[in-house]
Amino acid sequence: MLLTCDPNDKEGSSKLLEDLTTNANRVQNQILEEILIENSKTEYLRSFLNGNTDKVAFKKKVPMVEYEDIKHYIERIVNEAPAEILTSQTITELHTSSGTSGGQRKMMPVTAEDLEIKAFFSHLMSSVMKRSLDGLDEGKGMYLMFIKPEIVTPSGLIARPALTSYYKSRIFKRVCSGFTSPYETIMCLDTEQSMYCQLLCGLIQRDEVFHVGAYYASGFLQGIKFLENYWPELVSNIRTGNLSDWITDTSCRNAVMSILGRPNSELADLVEPMFKGKSWEGIVKRLWPRTKFVDSISTGSMAQYISILDFYSGGLPLVSKAYASSECYFGFNLNPLCKPSDISYTLLPYMAYFEFIPVDKNGEAEGLVGEAVDLVDVKPGKHYELVVTTFTGLYRYRVGDILMVTGFYNNAPQFRFLHRKNVILSIDMDKTNEEDLFNAVTKAKILVESLGCLVTDYTSFPNTTSIPGHYVLFWELKTMENEDLPDLEATIMEQCCNTVEDSLDYVYRRGRSKEKSIGPLEIRVVKYGTFDALMDLFVSQGSSVNQYKTPRCIKSDEALEILNARVVGNFFSKKVPTWELQT
Incomplete structure (x- = not known):
């Protein structure tokens, strides 16, 4: 059939x-x-x-x-x-x-x-999107895409992530001209070189871009973080017409040079003030003014990125196809x-x-x-x-x-x-699922926003080394004005801990309050960039950049070591939550 x-x-x-x-x-x-x-x-x-x-x-x-x-x-x-x-x-x-x-x-x-069935799915979905999204055929997508190395199994089969398979398929080769990233930049196995070149090509073709994104919302935000670190170099490349020497992948380099072409001081002068602005709020709209939507999955564990995507995109529609x-x-x-x-x-x-x-x-x-x-x-x-x-x-x-x-x-x-189903926190009889944790963090992070900060990512683990055990949340914060993180007010951060606990379910609150089988919730604030290091760990262990999702409950000792090594502040809940059934 x-x-x-x-x-x-x-x-x-x-x-x-x-x-x-x-x-x-x-x-x-x-x-x-x-x-x-x-x-x-x-x-x-x-x-x-x-x-x-x-x-x-x-x-x-x-x-x-x-x-x-x-x-x-x-x-x-x-x-x-x-x-x-x-x-x-x-x-x-x-x-x-x-x-x-x-x-x-x-x-x-x-x-x-x-693969034929999946191709049918993609074609039918594409038709549905074209009916609903104006501009899908009019311009290009500044869409960040990456591949992972393949392995050959003892039986002779190639093993690789599904997106790597798709990007190497004849189906994708027929449509890749609709993106600002040259095919060679997507095929570059060096993720840093690939990201740099894709963003550079996206900036050069900014007037042709009608939508931006990556497979997951977290992947697109990785691109924004990369821009924060590399924008002076990108602007310099545009101004001089020369590609940075550290881009050594030959195919990638040749493809980018064909787009970079000549020096373009006019474009460099146009985008440089955007990067230098006091705030990066709405930076996506400013860099790609014709963009109509952000194309990234923002459901499930990706939903926690919605507020920061709104911040950077200036309120563009977020499309999860x-x-x-x-x-x-x-x-x-x-x-x-x-x-x-x-x-x-x-x-x-x-x-x-x-x-x-x-x-x-x-x-x-x-x-x-x-x-x-x-x-x-x-x-x-x-x-x-x-x-x-x-x-x-x-x-x-x-x-x-x-x-x-x-x-x-x-x-x-x-x-x-x-x-x-299996991503939950549990100390005693409590079972906190990913959705409940997300909802609790969403309520609590409003408090740090009043300090001019954003929660850029979070994860958790059940600390059972303490007696009683307790939930630990790792929060990565950044300021809205791109300044150094200020000294955090202990009272505000303790309120965040309290708010998370108040938002969790009856079983958790009863364990905390009446049965005292769960200890006070802890928030550990980590340095900006910590979750990049966490992703690097999982990618080094075989995860795909395209498919990577921040685990909401940490199970790896190596991952915990990375997080704990970058903690800049610890805060505990000082208030015992009420445990009566809420109606």
Whole structure:
């Protein structure tokens, strides 16, 4: 059931979307039937179904699994000929996850047909975006893109991040002319050289830029931080027409020089005062005046960057187009110009066979785990854990994402991504999920904004070395006026600790107040740039720059060492939160 889509055919694309979402149940059943028939002889499915391709038998006999449950099958694919272990299709490569969401890197099988399905998704999404976003075809995107080194497994398969695979594909090569970054700069494995050259090309072509961004909001903010450090050198390159000597990648250098061309003192004189301004508020609008939106995922763990993105972009719309992972592409945002808090993704029934485990807001199953419901049977307002079955050998695979149903588009449900199931803080009976931590930090950081500071990033860990154990939050701060961080008022920072605790749930507050099983919450302020060093650590361990997300709960001793070495202030909650149930 391979579908094709011409992203320039608005009428045809609209009809496809309507057909797939209106006939969601039929499409889902057809997808599952095709998966079971095609893969019935694989080692994995045969062990449960013995050749049976019936849906009822599938849901009764095939267990729901997590990565650890199928890891030994993946390792066999990595180390030996992967003949029909998980899928009957020929595995062409493996996609590696970043490892920062759930704490471990994963490898997912990929086939030629899977890449065609993802290409269809991208083309259909592109058509949807063109209907909603003026200027998508008129100018270029200043979009920051990076690749990671590939490895070849003992079985001869290439393993690489999904975005690296995409950027090296023929599909991307056909569309890369729509970006200010030359293809050679994206293919540069030296991230620093790549970032410098992409930003330089973006500045030179500033009048052609209609949208800016990066895959994740954090990635785009990395670009802003880079500008803060390198803008004098970038301006000098523009003024003289000479590229810095430390850009040594030959292909990258040649591509940039063809754009840099001659000395351009007029452009240098124009942008230099923008960088020298007292505040960088609205710097994106000033540098790229024709920009209509920021294109970056800002949902889930990325939502904490919304306020600082607003600060730098001058209030440009923040567009989160798609919901996808290394395991599967899921759906896209049919209302891309909505507020970030209103973003819902419409799951495309064609991408995989979807099931949903009813859960509470923390991701705990309600009832028996085996009682998963189909795509069309979810209920608005309810929370679910996402489960997928794909052509590439994932069967009833628990992605670990907790979603809330916000409504339906025709018969296809729309979901708000809430958080990853396994990213939580816990000391005793408390379980603080990513969404609750984000909401608490959002309320507290308003207090430091009154001091002229911004919380640029944060993470946490449960400190169980103290008695009782307590939550530790690491906050990276910067001033709005680009000045040195002032001495922080202890009373304000203690209020921040209090506000976080007051915002956490009843179980936490009871543990703090009545049962005294949790100690006072601590905020450790770290030097500006600390979270860059944290990212460098994870990237050095194999994470992709494109896919990197700041882990909201630190599990690595090396990461904790980096954070603790850069602490410039410690503050504790001085007030015990009330623990009565709030109504």
